[in-house]
Amino acid sequence: MPEITPRGLTGLAFGGDYNPEQWPEAVWEEDVRLMREAGVTLVSVGIFSWALLEPAPGAHDFGWLDRSLDLLHDAGIRVDLGTPTVVPPAWFYRAHPDALPVTAEGVRLAFGSRGAICHSNPAYRAAAADITTRLAERYGDHPALAMWHVHNEYGVPVSACYCDTCAAHFRRWLERTYGGVDAVNEAWGTAFWGQRYASLDEIDPPRATPTVGNPAQALDYRRFADATMRENFTAERDILHRLSPGVPVTTNFMTALSQCDSVDYWAWGREVDLVTNDHYLITDGRRTHVNLAMAADLTRSVAGGAPWLLLEHSTSGVNWQPRNPAKAPGQMARNSLAHVARGSDGAMFFQWRQSRRGAEKFHSAMLPHGGTETRVFREVTELGAAVQSLASVRGTRTEADAAVLWDWQSWWAQNLDWRPSQDHDARERADAFYEALYDHHLTVDFARPEGDLSRYPLVVVPALYLMTEAAGDSLRRYAEGGGTLVVSYFSGIVDEHDAVHEGPYPGALRDVLGLTVEEFSPLLEGERVRLTGPGGAELQADVWTEFVVPRGAETVWTYADGPAAGRPAVTRHRLGEGTAWYVSTRLGTDGLATVLARAAEDAGISPRDDLPHDVEVVRRSGDSGRFLFAINHSGADAKVPLETPGTELLTGERAAGRLAVPAGAVRVVRLDG
Numbered sequence: 001m002p003e004i005t006p007r008g009l010t011g012l013a014f015g016g017d018y019n020p021e022q023w024p025e026a027v028w029e030e031d032v033r034l035m036r037e038a039g040v041t042l043v044s045v046g047i048f049s050w051a052l053l054e055p056a057p058g059a060h061d062f063g064w065l066d067r068s069l070d071l072l073h074d075a076g077i078r079v080d081l082g083t084p085t086v087v088p089p090a091w092f093y094r095a096h097p098d099a100l101p102v103t104a105e106g107v108r109l110a111f112g113s114r115g116a117i118c119h120s121n122p123a124y125r126a127a128a129a130d131i132t133t134r135l136a137e138r139y140g141d142h143p144a145l146a147m148w149h150v151h152n153e154y155g156v157p158v159s160a161c162y163c164d165t166c167a168a169h170f171r172r173w174l175e176r177t178y179g180g181v182d183a184v185n186e187a188w189g190t191a192f193w194g195q196r197y198a199s200l201d202e203i204d205p206p207r208a209t210p211t212v213g214n215p216a217q218a219l220d221y222r223r224f225a226d227a228t229m230r231e232n233f234t235a236e237r238d239i240l241h242r243l244s245p246g247v248p249v250t251t252n253f254m255t256a257l258s259q260c261d262s263v264d265y266w267a268w269g270r271e272v273d274l275v276t277n278d279h280y281l282i283t284d285g286r287r288t289h290v291n292l293a294m295a296a297d298l299t300r301s302v303a304g305g306a307p308w309l310l311l312e313h314s315t316s317g318v319n320w321q322p323r324n325p326a327k328a329p330g331q332m333a334r335n336s337l338a339h340v341a342r343g344s345d346g347a348m349f350f351q352w353r354q355s356r357r358g359a360e361k362f363h364s365a366m367l368p369h370g371g372t373e374t375r376v377f378r379e380v381t382e383l384g385a386a387v388q389s390l391a392s393v394r395g396t397r398t399e400a401d402a403a404v405l406w407d408w409q410s411w412w413a414q415n416l417d418w419r420p421s422q423d424h425d426a427r428e429r430a431d432a433f434y435e436a437l438y439d440h441h442l443t444v445d446f447a448r449p450e451g452d453l454s455r456y457p458l459v460v461v462p463a464l465y466l467m468t469e470a471a472g473d474s475l476r477r478y479a480e481g482g483g484t485l486v487v488s489y490f491s492g493i494v495d496e497h498d499a500v501h502e503g504p505y506p507g508a509l510r511d512v513l514g515l516t517v518e519e520f521s522p523l524l525e526g527e528r529v530r531l532t533g534p535g536g537a538e539l540q541a542d543v544w545t546e547f548v549v550p551r552g553a554e555t556v557w558t559y560a561d562g563p564a565a566g567r568p569a570v571t572r573h574r575l576g577e578g579t580a581w582y583v584s585t586r587l588g589t590d591g592l593a594t595v596l597a598r599a600a601e602d603a604g605i606s607p608r609d610d611l612p613h614d615v616e617v618v619r620r621s622g623d624s625g626r627f628l629f630a631i632n633h634s635g636a637d638a639k640v641p642l643e644t645p646g647t648e649l650l651t652g653e654r655a656a657g658r659l660a661v662p663a664g665a666v667r668v669v670r671l672d673g
Contacts, residue, residue, distance in 0.1 A: 003306050003307060003395065004248045004273045004274050005248070005274065005307070005345065005394075005395070006042060006078060006080070006146035006147045006248060006274070006309070007078075007145065007146045007147065007246070007247055007248065008078050008146050009041060009042060009078055009146060009346075010391065010394075011041065011387070011388060011390075011391030011394060012041075012340065012345055012346040012347070012387050012388075012390055012391060012393065012394055013041055013042040013078075013309055013345060013346025013347070013348060014039055014040055014041050014042065014346055014347055014348070014383070014384050014387040014388070015035070015040040015041060015042040015043045015044075015077070015348055015349070015352070015366075016040075016043060016044065016312070016348050016349035016350060016351050016352045016365070016366055017043070017044045017045075017047065017312065017348075017349070017350045017351035017352065018031070018043035018044065018045050018072075018351065018352045018353075019045075019047075019048070019049075019351060019352075019353075019355070020045070020064070020068045021049055021052050021064060022353075022355060022356075022357075022358075023353065025064075025067070027353075028067075028068065028071055029071070031352065031353060031367075032071055032072065032075045032077065034367060034372065035075065035077055035352070036075055036076075036077075037381060038366065038377070038380050038381045038384045039381065039383075039384025039385055039387065039388055040077055040352075040366075040384065041076075041077065041078060041346075042077070042078045042079070042080060042146055042346065042348065043072065043077060043078075043079060043080065043352060044079075044080040044081075044082060044149055044311065044348070045065070045068065045069070045072075045079050045080070045081055045082060046065060046081055046082040046083075046084055046135075047082035047084060047086065047149060047152050048082075048084060048086065048087055048114070048152070049065070049082070049084045050084035050085065050087060050088055050089055050131060051087070051089035051090065052064065053065065053084065053131065053134075053135075054089060054131060055089070056091060057091060057092075057095070060134060062138055065139075069081075069139065069142055069144050069145075070144075072144050073142070073143050073144035077144070078144060078145075078146035079142075079144040079145055079146055080146055080147050080148075080149045080250075080311075081135070081139055081142075081145055081147075081148055081149060082148075082149040082150075082151075082152070083128070083131065083132045083135060083148065083149070083150050083151060083236055083240075084131065085128040085131065085132065085150070085151050085232075085236065086114055086115055086117075086151045086152040086153070087114045087115070088117070088124065088127060088128075090111055092123075092124075092127060093111045093116075095123075096121070096123040096124070098118070098121060098123075098163065098165065099117065099118050099121040099123055099124045100116055100117075100118065101116060101117060101118045101158050101160075101161035101162075101163070102118070102161055102162050102163040102166075103162060104160075104162050104205070104206065104207050104208050105207075105208045106162070106207065106208070108163075109158070113157070113359075114152075114157075115152075115153075115156060115157050115158050116158060117158065117161075118161040118163055118165060118166060119161065119225070119228045119229050119231075119232050120161065120163075120165045120166045120168075120169040120228055121165055122165075125232060125235065128232065128235070128236060129235060129236070129239060132150075132236045132239045132240065133239050133243065136148075136239055136240050136242075136243035136244045137243055139244075140240075140243045140244030140247070141244070145244070145247055146247075146248075147247060147248040147249065147250060147273075147274065148237075148240045148244065148247055148248070148249045148250070149250060149251065149252065149276075149311075150233055150236045150237060150240070150249060150250070150251045151232075151233065151236070151251050152251075152252060153252055153253075153254055153278060154229045154230075154233065154251060154263060154268075155226075155229065155254075155262040155263040156254065159225050159226065159229060159262035159263070160205075160221065160222070160225035160262070161225075162205040162206075162207050166205055166228075167203075167204050167205050169224075169228065170203070170204075170205055170221065170224050171200045171201065171203055173224045173227065173228075174200055174203065174220070175200060177220075180200070181197050181198065181199055181200050181203075184197065184200070184203070185197060187216060187220075187497040187499075188214055188216040188217050188220070188497065189214075189216060189497075189499060190214065192214075193214075195214055203217075205221055206218045206221050212417045212418050215413070215416045215417070215418075215498050216497050216498045216499070218416055219409070219412055219413050219416065219497070219498050222262065222409075222412040223264075223409065223412075225262065226262060226263055226264050226267070227267075229263070230267065230268060230271060233251055233268075233271060234271055236249075237249045237271065237272075248273035248274045249272065249273050249274075250272045250273060250274045250275070250276045250309075250311075251268075251272060251276070252276050252277065252278050252311045252312060253265055253268065253275065253276065253277045253278070253299065253302065254277065254278050254279075255277055255279075255295055255298045255299045255302060256279065256291065256294050256295035256298050256299075257279070257280070257282070257295075261408065261411055261412075261415075261427075263408065264408040264409060265298075265302045265408065266302065266407075266408070266448055268302075269302035269303060269304070274308070274309060275299060275302055275303035275306075275308040275309070276308060276309045276310070276311040277295065277296075277299040277308060277309075277310060277311060277344075278310075278311055278312035278313070278350070279292060279295045279296070279299075279310065279312070279313050279339070280312075280313060280314055280318055281314070281318075281327075281335070282321070283321060283323060283324070283325055286431075287435070287614070287633075289334075289335070289338065289614070289616075289631075289633045290431075290434070290435050290438050291431070292335055292338055292339070293338060293342060293438060293616065294431070294434045294438075294444075296310075296338065296339045296341075296342035296343060296344065297342055297343075297398075297400075297443070297444045297445065297446060298406065298446045299343070299344075300342055300343035300398055300445070301406075301445050301446035301447065302446075303343070305343075305397055305398075305445070306343075306397065307343055307344070307345040307394070307395060307396070307397065308343055308344055308345070309344055309345055309346050309348070310336070310339045310340075310344040310346060310347050310348055311348045312348060312349065312350040313335065313336070313339070313347070313348075313349060313350070314327070314349065314350065314363065314364050315327070315332050315349055315364045315365060315366055315368075315376050315379075315380060316332065316364035316368075316376055317362075317363075317364050318363050318364070319360060319361075319362035319363045320360075320363075324362070326364075327364075328664075329375065329379070329664075330379070330664045330665065331664070332376070332379050332380070332383065333379060333382065333383045333386060333666065334631060334632075334633065334664060334665075334666055336383055336387075337386070337390075337629065337631065337666045337668070338616070338629075338631050338666075340387075340390065340393065340629070341398070341616075341618040341620065341629035341631060341668075342398050342443075342618055343397070343398040343620070345393075345394050345395070346387070347383070347387060349365070349366050350363065350365075351363075351365050351366070352365060352366050352367060353365055353366070353367045354367065354368050354369050356369070364376065366380045367380075386650055389649050389650055390649055390650075390668060392624045392625065392627075392649075392670065393620055393624070393627050393668070394624075395622055395623070395624065396620040396621055396622030396623075396624060396625075396627060397620060397621065397622055398443065398618060398619070398620050399443065399618075399619045399620070399621060400443045400444060400445040400456070401442040401443050401444070401456075401457075401458070401605065402437060402442045402443075402444055402445075402456055402457070402458040402459065402460065402603075402605070403444065403445045403446065403447045403453060403456040403458070403459045403460070404430070404433065404434060404437070404444055404445075404446050404447070404459075404460045404461075404462065405446075405447055405448075405449050405459065405460070405461045405462075405464055406430065406446040406447065406448075407448070407449050407464060407466065409466060409496075410426070410449075410464050410465050410466035410467070411426055411427065413465060413466040413494065413498050414426045414463070414465040414466065414490075416498070420490075420520045420522050421522035421523075421543060421544060423522070423523075423525065423543045423544075424463070424490060424522065424543055424544055424586070426462070426463040426464075426465065426490075429462040429463040429488050429586070430462045430463070432462070432589070432592060433460050433462040433486075433488065433592060433596075434462075435589070436589065436592040436593050436596050437460065437596065438616070439593060439613065440593070440596060440597070440600060440605075440607070440608065441608035441611045441616070441617060442458075442600075442605070443618050443619075447459070449464060449467055449468070449471035449474070449475075450468065450470050450471045450474050451474070452474075453474065453475075453478045453483060454478065454481060454483070456483065457483065457484060457603035457604055457605055458483070458484050458486070458599060458600060458603040458605060459475075459478060459483060459484070459485050459486070460485075460486045460488075460596075461475070461485065461486065461487040461488060461491050462488045462491075463488045463489065463490050463491055464487075464488075464491045464492065465490055465491065465492075465493050465494060466493075466494050466495070466496065466498065467491065467492040467493075467494075467495075467507070467508040467509065468495060468496055468508065469495070469501075469508055471508060472492060472507070472508030472509055472511075472512060475509065475512050475580075476511060476512045476575070478578070479512055479573075479575040479576060479578040479579065479580045480575055480576025480577065480578060481576065481577060481578065482576070482577035482578045483578045483603075484578055484579050484580075484581075484599050484600075484602040484603035485512065485578070485579070485580040485581065486580075486581045486583065486595070486596065486599045487506075487509060487512075487513060487580065487581065487582050487583070488583050489544050489546060489582075489583060489584045489585060489586070490506075490520070490544070491506055491509060492505075492506040492507045492508040492509030492510075493505060493506060493507055494507070495507075495508075504516035504517065504518070505517035505518075505520075505546075510551075512573070512575065512580050513553060513571065513573055513580050513582045514550065514551055514552030514553035514571070514573030514575065514580065515548055515549060515550050515551050515552070515553045515568070515571055515573070515582060516548075516549045516551055517546045517547065517548055517549070517584070518546075518547040518548075518549055519546070519547045520544070520546055521544075521545045521546060521547065521562075521563040521564060522543065522544050522545070523542060523543055523544065523545060523562070523563075527542065527562070528540060528541065528542045529541050529542070529545060529559055529560070529561055529562035529564075529585065530559075530560040530561055530562075531557040531558065531559060531560060531569045531570065531585070531591070532557065532558055532560045533556055533557035533558070533570070534556065537594070538560070539557060539570075539587060539588075539590070539591035539594060539595075540587075540588055540590075540591060541569070541585040541586055541587050541588070541591060542585075542586055542588075543585075543586040544584075544585050544586050545559060545562055545563050545564045545569075545584065545585050546564060546584040546585070547563075547564055547567055548564070548567055548568040548569070548571065548582070548584050550568055550571060552573055553568070553571035553572060553573035553580075553582065554571060554572050554573070554574075555568040555569075555570075555571055556570045556571060556572050556581075556598070557569045557570035557595075559585075564584075568584070569583075569584055569585055570582065570583050570584070570595060571584075572598075572602075578602075579599075579602045581595065581598075581599050581602075583595060610641050611640065612632075612634065612636075612638045612639075613634065614632070614633040614634040615630065615631070615632050615633070615634060615638045615640065615661065616629075616630075616631045616633070617629070617630050617631075617640055618631075625670050625671065626644075626670070626671045626673075627649075627668060627669065627670055627671065628640075628642065628646070628659075628668070628669045628671060629666065629667075629668050630659055630661045630666070630667045630668075630669070631661075631666050632661040632662065632663060632664060632665055632666070633664070634663060634664075635663050635664070636663050637660065637661070637662050637663050638660075638661045638663075639658040639659065639660060639661070640658065640659045640661055640667075641657075641658055641659075642655060642656060642657060642658065642659050642669065642671070644671040644672055644673060645657075645671070645672050646669040646670050646671040646672050647669065647670050647672075648667050648668065648669050649668045649669070649670055650666065650667060650668055651667075655667075655669050
C-alpha cells in the first residue's frame, strides 16, 4: 500500500497553526506575505473555530474561512483543515449541560477552557458529526486542502467522564467486550471484597470510593474511555472520507508526553491515514534532546516505521510549565531537524502569529510579538530555507538498531493504587533505558509486546508490568531465534485483567529469563544497595530489590548488601541461539550503560566509540537515496566519521572521511551510491 502524504506537497512540510480569526482581516495579507518570506508550505486552520463557524444553533458563517483559504491558496500555501470539535460553542453547553464531563468525585466541569467533553454524550456526537459534515461538503475539494485535522490532542485535558450517560455506555461496552456479567466477574476478580455483580445494570464507572476500588475495573474503564474517544474520531474520519475522498485524515498525537498517557496510540495509529505528533520540551533539568529523540522514535513506531509529521512544537519557550526558558540560538533548528532525522516529513509549530490574548499569549510563535526584527523570526526564516533544501529526504525511512517494548495499557495498570512501591515509576525506567541506548548511539524502534521482533538484534523491556502469555511466548521465540533480550524488574507480572500470572514471578517471563522471583523487596526512601560483578566491578542501585532464584540463568552481578545480599541481582540466560538478561533492581545511568554494553556484545552490536557524547547520528534511506543526519547537541565542535562520501545538503559542500559538525549545528549528508 502506498504511503499517504499531505496532498499537494512535494517537499517537507514547514509551517504551523494559523488562526486568522484572532486577527483583523487587514493583517491576513501581511501574514501570507511573511509566510512566503519564511518558506511556509503548510498551515493548520480552524481547529478552535466552531463558535465562529456556527455562532448560533444551525446558523453558519463560512465567509471568513472562505476568504482565508482562498488567500492561502493564491499564495501557494497548503492547508491542514481542522474540524473544530475540541471546543463546542457556549450556546451548545447552555442547551446541553450534560455534555460537560463529570469527575470521579462527581464534580461537573464547566465551560471556559478546552476539551471539556463527555465523549459518550449523544448531543455532542450529533453536533460534531453535523459541523464536520458541513465543513466536508463545503471544503472537501478546495484546491488548498492538503489534509483534514480532526479535533485536537484527544485526551488533553480530559479523557474519562464518570456521568450516568457514560455509565450506560460503559455497560454496553462491557456487553460487547465480555458477552455478559459472569465473564466480567471472572475478569475483574469480584469475589474479592464481595464485589460480585448479578447484572451489568449494577455496574457503574469506578467513581470515588471509601478506599481503593477494583483495579481491573479501573483498567477496563481506561480502555473504555480511550475506545470512546476513538469512536468519535472514526465517526468524523468516516464522514470526511465519504465527502472528501482522497484527502488524508489525521489527528495530532502526543506520544511521549506524560500529560497524554490516557491514549493507547498503538490502537490510534491504525485509524489515521497519516500519523502526526505534537512535542514540547519538558524543561525539568534533564537532557531535553533525549526526550525529543524518544518522542520522535515512538511516533515513527506508531506509524509502523513510515514517515510521519511533526504537527506542533515550539519556536522557543512555552507558557504552561512552572518555568519556561527560551530556546538557545540554534536550538529551534536543531530540535526541528532531529525530528526530521527520526522520520518526520516536516517541521510544524504552534503557532504562526503569537496571540495577544488568551491562555497561550506567552507561548512562543513563528512570528513573535516583537515582529520580524527578532532572533526567532530570523531563525524561522533560516530554518524554512534549510527544510526546503532537504526535499529529497521526503518519503525515506529511518534505520533502527534496537527495539524497546512499549505498552500504554501496561502503564495504566501499573499506575493504579496499592503497588509494592510508590518510588517505582515505569515511565522513569523507560526514559532511563532509552537514554542509555541513546548514549550508546543506537537508534531505537518501539514495538508492541506481541509483535514480530526478529529483525532487531537487541530488544529492551523496561518495567512492562502487564504482559500477556502471548507476549511472553513472543519474547521466548525471539531469544531462541538468536535475539538478545534485556528485561527490567517488575515485568511480566500480571495478565490483561491485572491478575497475577499463575505460579512464581515473573509470570509470563520466567521461562525466558531462566529464573523465578520469590519475593519483591522494595527499598525505603533514600536506601541504596551495591552490586558486585565481573572483576569485582561495583554498580549502585536503589528503589527496588528482589529475591531471585536462578533456574538456568547465570549470575553476572550479585547484591553485595541490602535485603537480598548474596543473591543474584543481574542474570544472563542462554536460550536457544540467543540470550536473555534480567535486571532485578533500579540501576543508575552508569549501571545501565554497563549492562547494556554487555548485552550489545551478545547482540553483535559494535560500540560507537568514535562518536562524541551528545552528538547523534541517524540515517534515513529510501528510493531517493541514503541520508546521514549528524546533530551536535554539545557545546564543542565534533567530527563524525563517514563510511561513504556524499554531499552536505544544508551547505552544498562535499563531505568525505570525517564530517565537521560545529557546536550546536546540524549536518545532513546525502551519501553517494
